[in-house]
Every structure is written in structure tokens, then in C-alpha cells.
Amino acid sequence: MKHRIAIFASGGGSNAEAIMNYFQNHSTISVALIVSNKFEAYIHERAAKHKIPSYTHTAKGIENGEIEAVLKAHEINFVVLAGYLKKISLSLVNNYPNRIVNIHPALLPKYGGKGMYGMNVHKAVVANGERESGITIHYVNENYDEGNIIEQHSCAISPDMTVENVQQAVLKLEHTFFAPCIERIINK
Structure with a gap:
């Protein structure tokens, strides 16, 4: 059975x-659904290009069980947050224990x-003169950025780096490490 x-x-x-792209021809894992809170989000075009169904939930969809019904209908057994800006409901967290992960563009617990x-x-990292930034991949609980x-x-940050330079360095880490981490979590 594919995850x-x-x-x-x-x-x-x-x-x-x-x-x-990482899971496109994977033997045991597939991306089966894209979920967004915005109809106009470019993610829908990316999903169409990959022939993956996408779904936009209503404003109350997180709290009223709408999302959980859609996930069930698509037989989803693992959830990845990748630039999703809404808080996940406790109900969803409880229905997917240790099966919801997020990527954060800083070294938590900072920022x-x-x-x-x-x-x-990135603006806060630069404004505070940090010498490094990076990514944190973590499990999702009912609070923003507090899961294990x-x-x-x-990545190192030099004093001459702009906010955009830091963003690009962090994005490179995200694209390099997130998918292999998801694969390890699912396969363990």
C-alpha cells in the first residue's frame, strides 16, 4: 500500500x-492531494501540472471537519505543511498523531x-544580527511552531547579506532537506 x-x-x-518532484515516481509514497486556503494560490497550477487534485477549503474548513472529510475521501495518511498559513485544529492533530509535519524558515525555538x-x-533574523539561520522540520501540534x-x-549569515539573500539561502535548505526527511519519517 502506498502512503x-x-x-x-x-x-x-x-x-x-x-x-x-521528489515523490513523483516513488515506489511507496505519493503526493495525492494539495490543500489550500486560497483559491488564487499558485500552488493550484503546480498541482495541475503534476496531475494532482487540489482543494480549497472554506474559512471555517479547519474547524468544522470539512478538511478531515476531504482527507478521508482521498485516503490521506500523512499531512505536510509547506507554507500553509493557517493554524491546524486540535481535531486534525488528534486524527493524525505524529503524521503532520511542518517546515519553518528559522531555527526554532527562535523566530x-x-x-x-x-x-x-527573515527580516527579524537580519534585524537581530544573527550569524546563522536555517530550517526546522517539526511535528505539528495545536500551537504554532511548538511541535517536537x-x-x-x-546556513551561515554574513553581515552583508540582505533579507532576500537570507531567504534564498534558507529556501535552498528547504528544497534540499524537506522531502528526504518526509520520506524517512514515513518509512520508519
Whole structure:
């Protein structure tokens, strides 16, 4: 039986596409569904290109069981958050124990929590003069960025780096390490 992944994303979906590419011809794991909270998100075009169904949930879809019904209908057994900007419900966390993972563009516990995503994180890292940043892959619980850490990867930051330079360095780590980490988690 193949493990069926749903990727949740709110925007462009470059991480989601890296994951789709990684598992495209995998023998035991497939990306079976893309879930978003935005109809206009570019992730839907990426999903169509890969012939993967995509679904946009309603504003209340996280709390009212809508998402869980869609996941069940698509026989999803693992959930990946890749640039998804909504909080996951306790019900969903309980229905997928240790089967929901997120990638955060900083070395948690620093620069986590509500509102800390994307460029907000990189701006804070640069403003505080950090000498390194990176990624944290972690399990998801009912609180933003507080689930158990699975792995972290770092990159050096020099004083002359712009926020955009830091973003690109971190994105390279995300594209390199996230999909293989998902594979290890599922296969253990």
C-alpha cells in the first residue's frame, strides 16, 4: 500500500513542488492531494501540472471537519505543511498523531509563533544580527511552531547579506532537506 500525502500550502508552493518532484515516481509514497486556503494560490497550477487534485477549503474548513472529510475521501495518511498559513485544529492533530509535519524558515525555538512566517522571519533574523539561520522540520501540534523538532539544518549569515539573500539561502535548505526527511519519517 502506498502512503498518500496531502500537502497544505497557502501561496506559490515551491516547497510543495519540490516534494511533488521528489515523490513523483516513488515506489511507496505519493503526493495525492494539495490543500489550500486560497483559491488564487499558485500552488493550484503546480498541482495541475503534476496531475494532482487540489482543494480549497472554506474559512471555517479547519474547524468544522470539512478538511478531515476531504482527507478521508482521498485516503490521506500523512499531512505536510509547506507554507500553509493557517493554524491546524486540535481535531486534525488528534486524527493524525505524529503524521503532520511542518517546515519553518528559522531555527526554532527562535523566530516562531503567530505571524512568524516567510519574510517576517527573515527580516527579524537580519534585524537581530544573527550569524546563522536555517530550517526546522517539526511535528505539528495545536500551537504554532511548538511541535517536537525532527531535524534542523543551518546556513551561515554574513553581515552583508540582505533579507532576500537570507531567504534564498534558507529556501535552498528547504528544497534540499524537506522531502528526504518526509520520506524517512514515513518509512520508519
